[in-house]
Amino acid sequence: MLNRRTFLKASAAVIPMTTAIHALDPASALAAEEVAAAAVSGQPPQLAPLPPRLAPLSLAAEPWQQKIRRVGQSNMTEHDPAVMNIEEWADYWHRADAEIVFISVTGILAFYPSKVKFHRHGKYLNGRDFFGECVTAAKNRNMRVVARMSPDLNWGDALEAHPEWAMRTKDGSVQFSGEEPRLFKTCMFSTYMDDYIPAIMREINSLYDVDCFYTNGWPPLGSLPECHCAICSKLPAASTPAYWRAFNDRVFELWEKYDTIAKEKKPDSFFFANLGGNVRGGPNLDRLGKIAAWFQADNQGRTYDDPAIWGCSLQGRVCNAIMDGKFAANVTAAYSTGSPGWRNASKSPDEAKMWLNETLASGMIPYYHFIGSEDGFCEDRRWQKVGADFFRWTAQHDAHFTTRRSIADIGVVMGQSTQLLYPGPATVRSRAYTHETTQGIYDALLRGRYAFDFVHEDRLEPERLRQYRALLLPNVAMLSDRQCRQILEYSQAGGSIMASFQTGLYDENLNERAEFGLADLLGISKAGDVIGTNGNAYYARIEAPEANPQLPLLAGFHNTNWLAGAENRMPLKPVQNPLLTVVPGFVRYPPELAYPPVPRTDVPAVVLREMGPGRTIYFAGDIERTYWLTGHGDLLQLLHNAINWITRDERILSVEGEGFIEMFCWETAPGYAVHLLNYTNPNACHGWLQSIHPLGPQIVRMKLPQNLRVQSIELLQAAQTLPFDQRGELLQFTVPRITDYEVAAITVI
Numbered sequence: 001m002l003n004r005r006t007f008l009k010a011s012a013a014v015i016p017m018t019t020a021i022h023a024l025d026p027a028s029a030l031a032a033e034e035v036a037a038a039a040v041s042g043q044p045p046q047l048a049p050l051p052p053r054l055a056p057l058s059l060a061a062e063p064w065q066q067k068i069r070r071v072g073q074s075n076m077t078e079h080d081p082a083v084m085n086i087e088e089w090a091d092y093w094h095r096a097d098a099e100i101v102f103i104s105v106t107g108i109l110a111f112y113p114s115k116v117k118f119h120r121h122g123k124y125l126n127g128r129d130f131f132g133e134c135v136t137a138a139k140n141r142n143m144r145v146v147a148r149m150s151p152d153l154n155w156g157d158a159l160e161a162h163p164e165w166a167m168r169t170k171d172g173s174v175q176f177s178g179e180e181p182r183l184f185k186t187c188m189f190s191t192y193m194d195d196y197i198p199a200i201m202r203e204i205n206s207l208y209d210v211d212c213f214y215t216n217g218w219p220p221l222g223s224l225p226e227c228h229c230a231i232c233s234k235l236p237a238a239s240t241p242a243y244w245r246a247f248n249d250r251v252f253e254l255w256e257k258y259d260t261i262a263k264e265k266k267p268d269s270f271f272f273a274n275l276g277g278n279v280r281g282g283p284n285l286d287r288l289g290k291i292a293a294w295f296q297a298d299n300q301g302r303t304y305d306d307p308a309i310w311g312c313s314l315q316g317r318v319c320n321a322i323m324d325g326k327f328a329a330n331v332t333a334a335y336s337t338g339s340p341g342w343r344n345a346s347k348s349p350d351e352a353k354m355w356l357n358e359t360l361a362s363g364m365i366p367y368y369h370f371i372g373s374e375d376g377f378c379e380d381r382r383w384q385k386v387g388a389d390f391f392r393w394t395a396q397h398d399a400h401f402t403t404r405r406s407i408a409d410i411g412v413v414m415g416q417s418t419q420l421l422y423p424g425p426a427t428v429r430s431r432a433y434t435h436e437t438t439q440g441i442y443d444a445l446l447r448g449r450y451a452f453d454f455v456h457e458d459r460l461e462p463e464r465l466r467q468y469r470a471l472l473l474p475n476v477a478m479l480s481d482r483q484c485r486q487i488l489e490y491s492q493a494g495g496s497i498m499a500s501f502q503t504g505l506y507d508e509n510l511n512e513r514a515e516f517g518l519a520d521l522l523g524i525s526k527a528g529d530v531i532g533t534n535g536n537a538y539y540a541r542i543e544a545p546e547a548n549p550q551l552p553l554l555a556g557f558h559n560t561n562w563l564a565g566a567e568n569r570m571p572l573k574p575v576q577n578p579l580l581t582v583v584p585g586f587v588r589y590p591p592e593l594a595y596p597p598v599p600r601t602d603v604p605a606v607v608l609r610e611m612g613p614g615r616t617i618y619f620a621g622d623i624e625r626t627y628w629l630t631g632h633g634d635l636l637q638l639l640h641n642a643i644n645w646i647t648r649d650e651r652i653l654s655v656e657g658e659g660f661i662e663m664f665c666w667e668t669a670p671g672y673a674v675h676l677l678n679y680t681n682p683n684a685c686h687g688w689l690q691s692i693h694p695l696g697p698q699i700v701r702m703k704l705p706q707n708l709r710v711q712s713i714e715l716l717q718a719a720q721t722l723p724f725d726q727r728g729e730l731l732q733f734t735v736p737r738i739t740d741y742e743v744a745a746i747t748v749i
């Protein structure tokens with residue numbers, strides 16, 4: 001019988017067990033038994049201790065929105081005043097335990113008898129106060145109300161009177177909606193935003209009792225506007241760092257203005273806006289997190305461009321990085337996202353539910369959304385049960401879903417500037433480039449079952465980084481001198497670093513440095529410009545001098561002298577005792593010429609350093625992105641080996657078992673909540689989940705703070721209590737099965 005340590009080594013040498021995706025793989029089943037046997041025999045797992053628990057918070061002192069746990073929206077259409085049964089609408093959300101609903105004021109079409117000029121009444125309104133009737137129906141059921149506006153589009157009469165309100169193309173012509181050419185796009189720098197939108201907000205405040213205001217369609221998500229109107233022509237060129245600063249200044253000027261107007265009637269009212277865009281965001285997420293009372297993630301489902309099932313969780317990690325526990329909700333579209341789309345037809349229940357699961361698991365508030373009460377309550381009613389069942393289930397367990405903080409000890413630096421502004425290396429100019437990098441590191445972290453958080457590039461202060469034993473910088477190309485210094489100080493304080501490719505090669509203005517910004521820290525020096533691939537990509541030759549202490553990086557590689565490299569690489573000056581060296585790329589076709597003319601160089605493919613407790617590792621190639629593009633196992637194994645090496649093979653949370661899962665662990669008021677999402681599915685990266693493929697036992701281990709006793713563990717989906725084993729600080733239990741999602745709610749005393 002293997003003991004646990006030797007077992008882990010042996011399994012790592014073959015393939016990390018957690019990367020096995022096949023639910024019925026007999027090797028995995030055997031491995032799980034071995035692990036269980038080793039654990040029973042008392043072998044200590046390699047666990048890092050959890051931090052001491054936070055002091056209890058007084059809920060009474062929290063703003064009202066912090067207590068909201070469920071958000072509902074039937075997104076109203078122009079036709080709804082003619083056909084919607086308001087009582088039925090309000091009853092649905094009330095019975096589903098929604099505590100707040102969105103009701104449309106809009107700005108494109110008024111849902112009430114607005115007197116604001118150019119606020120066109122919907123053609124089925126007929127003088128009726130539809131908005132007011134909806135507000136009354138919601139308030140009668142003790143639901144709060146968000147007044148929803150749309151400042152992004154307006155009609156020809158407004159354009160005629162105010163040509164300066166329109167976004168313009170380079171040749172000066174007006175930008176119109178792609179789908180409805182009668183609507184022009186409004187420019188966020190124009191007085192449309194200073195005059196027209198505030199007039200509507202003040203009118204609403206004067207007529208109704210709403211709890212807060214929201215703008216849909218502004219600011220833009222994940223990209224920056226390109227407008228050539230008279231005002232914008234004087235701004236820095238679109239998509240440059242200087243433009244982004246001007247854009248941010250304008251967003252936050254308007255945000256504060258609208259927030260002040262919201263508070264004119266009720267001090268606890270506020271303004272919030274359409275957000276999302278994952279790590280790209282739109283507005284600077286650090287600044288946003290400091291002023292926003294509500295992060296509204298308009299991240300409603302998978303799209304053609306973004307087909308991975310974990311898109312909602314990824315957004316949740318972004319919110320966790322910037323909101324510091326303040327309210328964040330993610331919208332789940334009950335209708336079909338993707339292209340072409342059917343905005344008024346339900347998506348598959350498994351798909352919708354997984355998006356809701358991810359919302360909750362990643363620490364956000366579930367928000368369920370369907371278009372048009374007409375269609376939603378008459379033509380297609382399939383969406384209703386999915387959302388209502390999920391909402392009612394969460395309502396039974398609110399205490400366990402109210403997160404206090406993530407316990408993760410690996411931080412992934414989300415370089416928002418890089419994501420928005422860096423166009424990729426000279427060899428690949430593509431907006432998809434940074435997205436592919438993000439997906440590569442994310443996928444690799446999930447398959448390795450690491451507990452990790454995102455950390456915003458503008459939040460690298462030591463107090464925040466102290467939680468993390470390692471920081472990962474997946475080609476974070478743009479870093480300011482200050483950010484480089486903060487990363488250096490983190491390393492000097494004992495933190496470990498993994499970085500790749502062009503990390504720190506550019507400053508915050510996208511000016512290329514003569515040398516990497518982290519050159520001294522990582523022990524690297526640039527020897528030329530980026531080298532791409534034409535045919536065969538480069539290889540990484542294994543140079544393994546005897547007794548090389550860095551050999552754990554090569555765990556699992558046998559019977560080969562080289563490994564796959566990456567699509568693009570930065571040439572480096574030689575280092576002492578390189579572990580992997582570059583075999584330059586060569587011809588792939590014709591096969592007659594597919595051999596390396598230069599079989600060996602002294603150019604490092606990876607550089608490792610060890611300084612006190614901290615370790616650093618730098619990959620010269622864009623390894624995360626190339627892994628995402630190819631799925632090559634060498635790259636995945638290298639990333640896992642690198643993370644294991646810099647974290648000294650210790651984990652703050654260990655979940656072992658078969659399958660492809662995503663996991664979160666939160667400190668909660670009752671104790672802890674371990675969330676396990678089952679992505680083991682043929683549709684994990686394409687299409688919708690059409691059915692669920694349940695997983696077998698998952699062994700969970702963690703090392704609790706001293707003097708903490710576990711009172712009980714409950715599985716919230718299976719609705720059963722679990723036996724557990726606590727010896728001193730070590731806690732172990734087995735989740736016997738995961739269908740789509742399971743939450744182990746740990747209560748401590």
Ligand SMILES: [Zn+2]
Nearest residue numbers: 187227229232
């Ligand atoms: Zn403009």
